[in-house]
Amino acid sequence: MDSIDLEVLKTAAAWLAAGHRCELVTVIKTWGSSPRPPGAMLAIREGGEIVGSVSGGCIEDDLIASVARDGISQTIPCLRDYGISADQARRFGLPCGGTIQLAVEPLSAASGIPELLGRLAHGHTVERRIDLKTGAVSLASASADSALHIEGDLLVTVHGPRWRLFIIGAGQLSRFLAQVASAMDYRVTVCDPREEYRSGWDVAGVELVHVMPDDLVIEAHLDARSAVVALTHDPKLDDLALMEALKSEAFYVGAIGSRLNNAKRRERLKLFDLTDEQLARLHGPVGIYIGSKTPAEIAISILAEMTAVKNAVPAGLLVPHAVAAPAGTAGCALP
Template sequence: MDSIDLEVLKTAAAWLNAGHRCELVTVIKTWGSSPRPPGAMLAIREGGEIVGSVSGGCIEDDLIASVARDGVSQTAPFLLDYGISADQARRFGLPCGGTIQLAIEPLSGASGLPELLARLGRGETVERRIDLKTGAVTLRGASADSTLHVDGDTLATVHGPRWRLFIIGAGQLSRFLAQVASAMDYRVTVCDPREEYRMGWDLPGVELVHCMPDDLVLEAQLDARSAVVALTHDPKLDDLALMEALKSDAFYVGAIGSRANNAKRRERLKLFDVTEAQLARLHGPVGIYIGSKTPAEIAISILAELTAVKNAVPAELLVPHATAAPMSVAGCVIP
């Protein structure tokens, strides 16, 4: 499953390859409230077909109308502001007087999309630099903390995974979790030393390894852009990986299981010199309470909590499984 931005780039490349004229539209800055963050993209081709999104829809309608009226621009890239006045904000659906700045880039064979897509397919994080005067494009490697920026007449956008998710266990739940996380631009690694669980695993773009989970966690050198979720229900696999993850800089560490099993897990982890402060970082039972019962629903629950932690949503606004009313999850009652 591709992320929205990767789908935009692939579609734009296909349009160009088919001989269509098209433009790439990128959110550069926002002020006040805005439906989409900097870096969000859409592509629009002659005839008004679009893929992606830069707003809640009203700006897209205006862009489609502009293409229908004026055709696809053949000039160099340019910047365009929406929502400067209160009237424009109301017209384009920008709440609370928000303002959004877009880069409109006519695409061509010189736009570097095939090379960019090839590098993204290899799991690279890439900075794409566009000369706003000439439209010339250069590509270079980027670090995980690189961000979109405008430097004089150069726009630099960043593409590829900048967050990492390590999933312990290759079961059905892991498959759903890996699919959706990949679409959210995580570089996903699934670890399971059990051959019977790895058989038949064929999820494109997701790395599957068979080493012991704690070895993987140590080798990965987890940083503040890393998350670990243990899903095997097997203490021999989950506990050692969780121990190393809780001692790392990972922004999120979670484990599936009932409240009773998680309480036992916490007692076991104390035997490995995991401190109370480190144990407090463990999300278990993992996920936000949404009444989830199926593997797909549980995956959404986990990613909802993971996203909330990544975005620094205050804990008091969340209802995690660990504090929710008793319920049944995947056939097991959480007491």
């Protein structure tokens, strides 16, 4: 499952290969309330077909009308602002008088989209540099903390996974978790030394390795953009990996299991050289409480909690699985 931005780039590449004219539209800046963040993209082709999004739909309608009226004739990029006046804010549906700045770039064979897709397919994070005066494009390696910016007449956009997710265990739940996380632009690695679980794995774009999980965690050099989720139910595989992850800078470390099993896990982990502060970082039972029972629902629960932690949502606004479920419910559906 591709992320939205990857789908935009792949569709644009297909349009170009078929001989269609098309434009790439990227959110550059927003002021006030805006439905889409900087870096969000859409592609639009002659005839008005569109993929992706830069707003709640109102600006897309204007872009489609503009292409229908004028076609795609420009040869160099331009910056376009929406929502400057109160009238525009009402017209384009920008809440609270919000303003959005877009880069509208006509694409061609010289735009480097196939090369960019090739680098992304290998898991690279890439800076795409566009000269706003000439339209010339170049690609360069980007670091995880690179961000979209404009330097004079040079627009620099960043593409590729800047967040990593390491899943311990290659079971059915891992499959759903890996698919949705990939669509959220995580670079996902699944680790399982058990051959019987690896043999049926077929999730496109997800790396599968068979080393011991704790070795993977150590070799990965986890940073503040990394998450680890242990899903095997096997202490021999989960515990050492969790110990190493809890000592790292990973922003999220979680483990499947009931409240009772996670209490036993915490007792085992206390036998290692973990501080109380490190042990408190473990999300177990993993995920937020949404009454999840199926693997797909549990995956959504886990990713919801991961997203909340990543976005620094106050813990008081969440109901984690570790909190007792309401009376009369089955509680956490994770055995």
